[in-house]
Amino acid sequence: MIINENMIILDLEAKDKESAILELAKQALKEDKITSVDDFAKSVFEREKTYTTGVGNGIAIPHGKSDAVKEAMIVFGKSSHGIEWESLDGKPVNIIFLLGVPDKNVSDIHLKILSQLSRKLMNDEFVERLKMADAKDDVLEALSDINIE
Amino acid sequence: MKIVAVTACPTGIAHTYMAAEALEKAAKQLGHNIKVETQGSIGIENKISQKEADEADLVIFAADVAVKEESRFKDKPIYKVEAQKAIKNAKAVVEEAIKLAEQK
Numbered sequence: 082m083i084i085n086e087n088m089i090i091l092d093l094e095a096k097d098k099e100s101a102i103l104e105l106a107k108q109a110l111k112e113d114k115i116t117s118v119d120d121f122a123k124s125v126f127e128r129e130k131t132y133t134t135g136v137g138n139g140i141a142i143p144h145g146k147s148d149a150v151k152e153a154m155i156v157f158g159k160s161s162h163g164i165e166w167e168s169l170d171g172k173p174v175n176i177i178f179l180l181g182v183p184d185k186n187v188s189d190i191h192l193k194i195l196s197q198l199s200r201k202l203m204n205d206e207f208v209e210r211l212k213m214a215d216a217k218d219d220v221l222e223a224l225s226d227i228n229i230e
Numbered sequence: 231m232k233i234v235a236v237t238a239c240p241t242g243i244a245h246t247y248m249a250a251e252a253l254e255k256a257a258k259q260l261g262h263n264i265k266v267e268t269q270g271s272i273g274i275e276n277k278i279s280q281k282e283a284d285e286a287d288l289v290i291f292a293a294d295v296a297v298k299e300e301s302r303f304k305d306k307p308i309y310k311v312e313a314q315k316a317i318k319n320a321k322a323v324v325e326e327a328i329k330l331a332e333q334k
Contacts (some may be wrong), residue, residue, distance in 0.1 A: 128240070131240055131294075132312075132314055133314075134244070134245075134295075136245075136248060136314075136317050136318075137317070137318060140246045144241060144243050144244055145241075146241055146243070146271075169314055169317065169318040170318065172311070180243055180244065182241075182243060182271070187271070189272055190237060190266060192243070192270075192271050192272045193272060194246075195243055195244065195271075196243075196246075196247040196268070196271075196272060197247075199243070199244040199246075199247035199248045200244075200247045200248065200250070200251040202236070202248060203248055203251040203252050203255065204251075
């Protein structure tokens with residue numbers, strides 16, 4: 082599974098971008114999706130340096146490609162207080178999808194799921210559903226809409 | 231107008247597809263015909279054929295890395311922006327691109 086209920090954090094403690102990425106990455110480690118929080122986070126931070134993954138509308142999609150990732154995965158986090166992310170629209174972020182992809186041998190199916198998710202994030206209705214979600218099931222249900230053609 | 235576009239980003243995981251979705255929506259809203267090719271981690275998807283490239287009035291590159299097979303679009307007006315610009319305001323990107331095409 083690319084995501085499961087243990088990879089959803091509905092109330093992130095982190096107050097800034099770096100600690101939010103670490104908090105989500107730790108969850109991925111617990112679920113055995115990555116081999117090292119530090120190594121994976123490094124690839125995500127490197128990516129952030131190129132330009133922000135705060136795509137506006139309160140959403141950020143930090144992501145990294147690293148050999149510390151065992152299989153493609155999504156960790157979802159929500160923050161009630163909003164996190165500064167140098168977003169394209171300057172607004173703080175409440176919804177975070179941390180995406181991880183292995184360096185090699187990534188299945189196309191997983192990449193397609195990630196690409197579908199990215200596309201969905203341009204859909205206001207989908208984003209609203211995620212913002213309203215107050216249970217893990219709501220998040221999983223919203224994500225279950227993602228179809229692999 | 232007939233628009234073809236190519237999107238690409240460094241990791242090819244997220245921005246490529248967000249930019250593609252945003253451009254498709256914006257062009258349709260503005261009443262134009264668009265085909266968007268994504269050059270991401272999955273490889274090239276929804277590929278623009280030479281015929282489609284030839285028939286296009288306008289080409290948009292929303293890319294942060296070099297576009298593959300750019301020679302398909304030679305002699306066409308190409309409007310180039312960063313992928314994130316298309317994500318932030320795809321409508322403005324399409325409108326600017328159309329202005330460019332009309333000047334040529």
